[in-house]
Amino acid sequence: MRDWRYRFDQHKATLSAALVFVVIFGIYAANHPAGFSANVVQTAANKGVLLALVAVGQTFVVLTAGIDLSLGAIFILADCLASWIVIGSPLMTGLGIVGVLLAGLACGAVNGALVIYGRLQPIVATIATGAIYFGLALALRPNPGGDINGDLADALTGQGPGGVPVSVVALVVIMLLVWVPFRRSVLGRAAYAAGSAEVSAYMSGAPVARAKFLAYCMAGLFAALGGLMLAFFTYSGEASSTNAATYTLNSIAAVVIGGVSLFGGSGSAVGAIFGALIFRTINDLLFVFDLDPLWQPLFLGLVLLLAVSLGSLRLLRVRNRLELFGP
Amino acid sequence: MEPIKAGLAASTEPLLRLRGITKRYGGVRALEEVDLAVRAGRIHAILGENGAGKSSLIKCIAGVVQPDAGTMSLDGAAVRFPSPAAANAAGVVCIFQELSLIPDLSVADNIMISNPPRRFGMIDGRAQRRMAEAALARAGAGNIHPLELVKNLPLSRRQLVEIAKALARNPRLLILDEATSALTAADVETVFRVLKALRAQGLALLYISHRMDEIAELADDCSVFRNGRHVATFPAGTKSDGEVIAMMIGREYSHVFPPKPAPVPTGPTPTLAVRDLSWGETLAGISFEVRAGEIVGLGGLDGQGQRELLLALFGVLRGVTGQVVIEGRPVSIGGPGDAKAPANGMALIPEDRKTEGLMLPMSVGENLCFASLERLSRGGVLDKAAERRAVGEMVKLLAVKTASPDTPVGALSGGNQQKVVVAKWLMNSPRIILLNDPTRGIDVGTKQEMYRLLRKLADEGAAILLYSTDYAELIGCCDRVLVLYGGAVRRELAGEALTESALVASALNVEAVAGEAGLTSAATP
Numbered sequence: 001m002r003d004w005r006y007r008f009d010q011h012k013a014t015l016s017a018a019l020v021f022v023v024i025f026g027i028y029a030a031n032h033p034a035g036f037s038a039n040v041v042q043t044a045a046n047k048g049v050l051l052a053l054v055a056v057g058q059t060f061v062v063l064t065a066g067i068d069l070s071l072g073a074i075f076i077l078a079d080c081l082a083s084w085i086v087i088g089s090p091l092m093t094g095l096g097i098v099g100v101l102l103a104g105l106a107c108g109a110v111n112g113a114l115v116i117y118g119r120l121q122p123i124v125a126t127i128a129t130g131a132i133y134f135g136l137a138l139a140l141r142p143n144p145g146g147d148i149n150g151d152l153a154d155a156l157t158g159q160g161p162g163g164v165p166v167s168v169v170a171l172v173v174i175m176l177l178v179w180v181p182f183r184r185s186v187l188g189r190a191a192y193a194a195g196s197a198e199v200s201a202y203m204s205g206a207p208v209a210r211a212k213f214l215a216y217c218m219a220g221l222f223a224a225l226g227g228l229m230l231a232f233f234t235y236s237g238e239a240s241s242t243n244a245a246t247y248t249l250n251s252i253a254a255v256v257i258g259g260v261s262l263f264g265g266s267g268s269a270v271g272a273i274f275g276a277l278i279f280r281t282i283n284d285l286l287f288v289f290d291l292d293p294l295w296q297p298l299f300l301g302l303v304l305l306l307a308v309s310l311g312s313l314r315l316l317r318v319r320n321r322l323e324l325f326g327p
Numbered sequence: 328m329e330p331i332k333a334g335l336a337a338s339t340e341p342l343l344r345l346r347g348i349t350k351r352y353g354g355v356r357a358l359e360e361v362d363l364a365v366r367a368g369r370i371h372a373i374l375g376e377n378g379a380g381k382s383s384l385i386k387c388i389a390g391v392v393q394p395d396a397g398t399m400s401l402d403g404a405a406v407r408f409p410s411p412a413a414a415n416a417a418g419v420v421c422i423f424q425e426l427s428l429i430p431d432l433s434v435a436d437n438i439m440i441s442n443p444p445r446r447f448g449m450i451d452g453r454a455q456r457r458m459a460e461a462a463l464a465r466a467g468a469g470n471i472h473p474l475e476l477v478k479n480l481p482l483s484r485r486q487l488v489e490i491a492k493a494l495a496r497n498p499r500l501l502i503l504d505e506a507t508s509a510l511t512a513a514d515v516e517t518v519f520r521v522l523k524a525l526r527a528q529g530l531a532l533l534y535i536s537h538r539m540d541e542i543a544e545l546a547d548d549c550s551v552f553r554n555g556r557h558v559a560t561f562p563a564g565t566k567s568d569g570e571v572i573a574m575m576i577g578r579e580y581s582h583v584f585p586p587k588p589a590p591v592p593t594g595p596t597p598t599l600a601v602r603d604l605s606w607g608e609t610l611a612g613i614s615f616e617v618r619a620g621e622i623v624g625l626g627g628l629d630g631q632g633q634r635e636l637l638l639a640l641f642g643v644l645r646g647v648t649g650q651v652v653i654e655g656r657p658v659s660i661g662g663p664g665d666a667k668a669p670a671n672g673m674a675l676i677p678e679d680r681k682t683e684g685l686m687l688p689m690s691v692g693e694n695l696c697f698a699s700l701e702r703l704s705r706g707g708v709l710d711k712a713a714e715r716r717a718v719g720e721m722v723k724l725l726a727v728k729t730a731s732p733d734t735p736v737g738a739l740s741g742g743n744q745q746k747v748v749v750a751k752w753l754m755n756s757p758r759i760i761l762l763n764d765p766t767r768g769i770d771v772g773t774k775q776e777m778y779r780l781l782r783k784l785a786d787e788g789a790a791i792l793l794y795s796t797d798y799a800e801l802i803g804c805c806d807r808v809l810v811l812y813g814g815a816v817r818r819e820l821a822g823e824a825l826t827e828s829a830l831v832a833s834a835l836n837v838e839a840v841a842g843e844a845g846l847t848s849a850a851t852p
Binding site for chain 2: 003006007010192319321
């Protein structure tokens with residue numbers, strides 16, 4: 001009877017992110033010279049989905065109170081790899097896609113193994129592996145180029161019936177296939193528990209180590225999915241260090257805006273998707289309002305600060321100052 | 328026919344039997360050759376002082392740690408639990424003192440955390456909710472909503488969720504470690520009803536509590552532990568409180584304490600006076616005074632507000648009410664920086680030297696100087712020569728065994744590290760020294776040096792407030808001891824009255840028993 005209230009409470013962060021997105025996307029579309037058209041939505045969606053996929057990957061890790069700074073590099077590595085192998089007959093293309101995703105999964109598994117079994121700090125471990133993954137990407141594509149299955153690329157970045165962007169449909173399908181089961185699996189719950197109170201989770205007999213390992217694997221997989229989309233989007237591969245760094249940091253920003261706690265244990269990948277879309281839309285808003293591009297980073301920074309501050313309001317209520325120093 | 332058979336089985340073969348269980352942590356023996364039998368359908372209370380081995384015992388039984396020696400059998404079959412999960416699977420479930428709930432998950436998620444109902448490999452939310460509701464009802468907490476997040480529940484409700492979580496695992500042996508410590512009186516009654524119902528259902532319950540009245544009401548059997556050894560097991564109600572306390576104490580005095588001076592004459596102004604200090608539900612109106620030259624102990628069971636009292640005095644807690652007067656001046660201390668300022672002259676030797684006392688990778692010298700950088704610098708620039716001199720003096724004064732002042736402090740032995748923590752604060756020449764269990768985990772030799780040092784500092788005019796979990800230390804070191812219970816000063820013991828039996832009795836909040844060992848019954852009319 002009162003169930004809806006509890007459910008609402010638990011999804012408040014995600015719902016607010018969704019609401020904020022709807023509002024600012026409305027403002028954006030209303031002020032766009034072309035208005036609210038299928039093409040405007042399609043372009044926005046394609047850009048948004050790239051960051052959304054990496055942000056979903058980041059969510060898995062952040063939920064366990066970790067962080068993955070190699071996701072941008074995996075994203076770029078997948079892009080470069082795709083520009084070599086996702087081509088040819090449908091069968092070859094399909095095998096290529098599987099190869100790209102397996103590569104992402106492997107990168108994530110290495111991160112997870114280093115952090116969980118090697119006991120390395122997530123930040124340090126993933127900075128190091130990130131450099132390695134980027135190095136591999138450079139080796140694959142010293143210069144921008146390559147090719148990709150054009151039919152598939154056109155299909156995935158185009159519009160479906162009713163003008164719905166196919167990339168969004170793909171994102172929804174991926175989330176239904178991966179996130180929803182994760183959220184309802186024992187390992188998924190253990191991942192949340194590990195981020196919230198790792199010792200308690202362990203003492204409760206939850207599979208903490210396996211859950212954290214899975215989180216890093218999933219992060220690698222989603223970064224690779226993002227990289228694959230990037231390749232479809234650009235019809236080529238490019239080992240861009242700027243993109244690698246930007247996507248890593250923006251994925252963290254998107255996760256925070258989407259209401260996922262950097263301390264772990266609370267939030268949802270759905271929120272992170274809206275966080276990513278909000279982040280992109282703010283960029284675009286500046287464009288339609290014709291603001292000097294020089295102001296863009298400053299404005300984004302302010303938005304980010306605001307979002308993070310909201311998450312820290314609880315610290316005002318701490319009564320034992322020693323608690324300020326722990327998570 | 329059937330009940331008699333069950334009764335016979337119960338009297339012949341206990342559900343859980345321990346033989347020769349031994350556990351060591353480093354050089355410290357936590358459990359020594361422990362034998363114990365726990366029967367189904369009984370509530371078995373475990374009694375003992377701080378450090379008697381109760382926690383180690385349940386950790387061994389629940390699979391949190393592995394005993395170094397000895398055997399454990401469940402229903403006659405030998406078992407070994409490599410993890411808490413393995414113990415749970417065998418029907419041994421423990422509710423630990425530190426709550427094991429995940430704050431960000433819902434009540435139902437928490438209750439079913441280790442083995443949620445699944446359909447097609449995924450958690451079945453509806454079934455989970457039904458099972459959680461059943462477990463909550465069994466724990467007498469049917470009014471807790473299963474979808475509520477645990478972090479939104481008050482502490483006493485969380486404890487009930489914890490019990491529901493244990494029951495959801497269908498235990499045969501349920502271990503409760505201080506399970507009622509956070510409960511309100513009404514909730515305690517609920518829990519007692521639940522525990523008695525579980526006993527009637529044939530569960531074995533191992534019940535650890537410091538509250539003698541609870542044990543008297545609940546327990547069928549009692550086992551007393553002391554110094555990691557099992558002293559005795561007897562049916563509840565066959566021994567008086569005094570006899571039980573006598574079994575709990577009697578630790579050998581292995582330390583030598585410096586002689587205590589004659590009682591300090593009550594001078595005009597105490598160095599530290601505290602009036603009606605309160606903080607949330609943890610500190611409830613504490614008043615006391617410490618004079619120059621005095622060592623005042625804080626006693627009582629662990630977790631009765633002693634640590635919080637020291638933190639409150641040092642300005643770490645927010646929202647503290649009451650008055651603190653230093654040398655006749657009412658003060659308001661906003662943080663450690665404020666507390667150590669020359670006007671206040673306080674020092675706090677913290678509880679955990681590794682995280683709160685030292686920066687382990689930094690050198691001995693850097694650590695020593697860290698609390699007194701203001702004194703060792705001019706215009707914000709450190710005076711290297713003064714620093715070296717001060718470090719040299721301190722290393723010599725406390726006989727810190729270090730190859731050089733540049734050695735990382737983490738490379739020193741525990742006792743020497745603790746000396747550095749103390750010395751670091753002595754560099755400020757504090758007039759009020761607060762110590763939070765300063766000899767925990769250090770060797771006997773260093774302990775004795777520490778006792779002599781404390782007495783010397785007191786003789787030189789410092790006012791010392793010492794919290795210790797070691798009763799012998801409180802008796803040997805302190806001029807007076809304040810025994811805390813539930814965040815309030817329950818008793819003050821001094822002189823002849825400062826005995827181990829008096830300390831234990833007031834710590835347990837039972838009336839003091841007459842006679843040195845408490846064996847003779849109280850003669851008060």
